[in-house]
Amino acid sequence: MSESVGFPVSLLSLLRCTGDGGELAPPDGYGPNGIIHDGVTRCLSCGATFPIVDGVLDLLADSAPEDELSDHERQLRDTTMPMERGVPGWKPDWRDTAEFHTTLARLGDISGKTLLELGCGPGLYTHQLAQKVSAMIALDFSWKALRRNKANLPSSIPPGRVGYVRADVSTIKLCPRAFDVALTTLYSNLPTKEIRLACNSAVHEGLKPGGLYLVSTHHQDMRKRLRKYPVSGRYTEGGIYYINFTRKTLAQELTAFSQVTFCPAVVELPLVLRMPSFKFKEFMARATVGLPGFNEYGTILLAQATKSRASDVATDTGRRSAAVGAATATAATALLPLLDTLPM
Numbered sequence: 001m002s003e004s005v006g007f008p009v010s011l012l013s014l015l016r017c018t019g020d021g022g023e024l025a026p027p028d029g030y031g032p033n034g035i036i037h038d039g040v041t042r043c044l045s046c047g048a049t050f051p052i053v054d055g056v057l058d059l060l061a062d063s064a065p066e067d068e069l070s071d072h073e074r075q076l077r078d079t080t081m082p083m084e085r086g087v088p089g090w091k092p093d094w095r096d097t098a099e100f101h102t103t104l105a106r107l108g109d110i111s112g113k114t115l116l117e118l119g120c121g122p123g124l125y126t127h128q129l130a131q132k133v134s135a136m137i138a139l140d141f142s143w144k145a146l147r148r149n150k151a152n153l154p155s156s157i158p159p160g161r162v163g164y165v166r167a168d169v170s171t172i173k174l175c176p177r178a179f180d181v182a183l184t185t186l187y188s189n190l191p192t193k194e195i196r197l198a199c200n201s202a203v204h205e206g207l208k209p210g211g212l213y214l215v216s217t218h219h220q221d222m223r224k225r226l227r228k229y230p231v232s233g234r235y236t237e238g239g240i241y242y243i244n245f246t247r248k249t250l251a252q253e254l255t256a257f258s259q260v261t262f263c264p265a266v267v268e269l270p271l272v273l274r275m276p277s278f279k280f281k282e283f284m285a286r287a288t289v290g291l292p293g294f295n296e297y298g299t300i301l302l303a304q305a306t307k308s309r310a311s312d313v314a315t316d317t318g319r320r321s322a323a324v325g326a327a328t329a330t331a332a333t334a335l336l337p338l339l340d341t342l343p344m
């Protein structure tokens with residue numbers, strides 16, 4: 001573990017002022033190794049300042065997310081919400097393990113790449129990704145998440161590789177064409193389409209041509225559709241907001257990207273859920289990921305969205321991909337309900 005991870009000055013150029021999008025100047029007098037533990041960055045065009053506190057660049061500073069539900073989530077994450085995923089001693093269940101492996105597989109080879117992680121939480125993905133990338137930004141709006149994540153970053157990760165940033169994804173601005181890959185695990189917690197589109201637009205701007213945006217959301221899967229579960233709500237009364245997506249509704253929010261492919265993951269087949277073996281459930285959850293129809297029972301929906309290589313203009317490939325997905329879903333809806341009616 002590494003308690004004293006600072007912010008690498010070399011990674012400041014990946015980010016922009018949340019006000020006017022200007023470049024950020026490093027604080028005066030940072031250490032010779034290029035790592036900042038405490039200081040103040042300044043926007044070169046508007047002069048806005050952002051503190052670096054304990055090695056975390058704080059782009060929210062004294063402000064809070066404007067959206068009420070987002071700020072409510074931030075407060076819960078910083079106080080009462082358990083935050084265990086990925087911290088030492090945490091025991092993943094088969095769903096966590098299936099989600100983790102499928103998500104990493106969909107990111108492809110990230111060796112030597114520059115990566116943006118949105119909603120890094122306490123580090124489930126960060127600590128794994130940091131082993132391979134050449135540089136990454138791990139971003140979250142919760143101090144508790146960032147501190148826990150940073151404190152548990154393996155000491156084998158070279159200083160200068162990971163930059164921790166506290167920010168609200170609805171207001172981030174990134175250096176254009178700076179990142180090869182972006183991963184978000186917070187998408188289903190963003191409470192309005194306007195916020196989600198603002199986040200997608202910032203990511204699109206920050207990705208290199210051909211760059212990959214991997215979006216992990218909750219899936220309005222077959223079981224939820226058959227039982228007519230609401231598409232959005234709170235995890236608990238007064239708790240954190242969530243929204244589930246289908247291929248179609250998610251594609252509608254990713255139209256800026258030239259190609260979008262979908263993968264329902266963490267497949268929970270009714271019969272398999274009754275099996276006692278953790279290993280078997282995990283095996284089936286992963287083995288059925290690529291099986292049309294069966295994967296309608298995936299509780300997670302992953303979208304691989306690629307930024308066009310040619311230009312930044314949207315094409316309709318994403319919409320075509322969504323149409324194919326919707327057709328598969330329709331066929332599955334006709335055939336698979338039988339499975340779901342078996343007693344649990």
Ligand SMILES: C[S@@+](CC[C@H](N)C(=O)[O-])C[C@H]1O[C@@H](n2cnc3c(N)ncnc32)[C@H](O)[C@@H]1O
Nearest residue numbers: 077085119120121124140141142168169185186
């Ligand atoms: C579902 S958790 C995922 C955490 C971690 N990546 C994992 O998979 O275990 C979502 C994370 O995103 C953060 N988050 C939610 N909305 C955010 C926003 N608008 N801006 C920045 N972070 C946000 C939360 O604080 C939380 O840590």
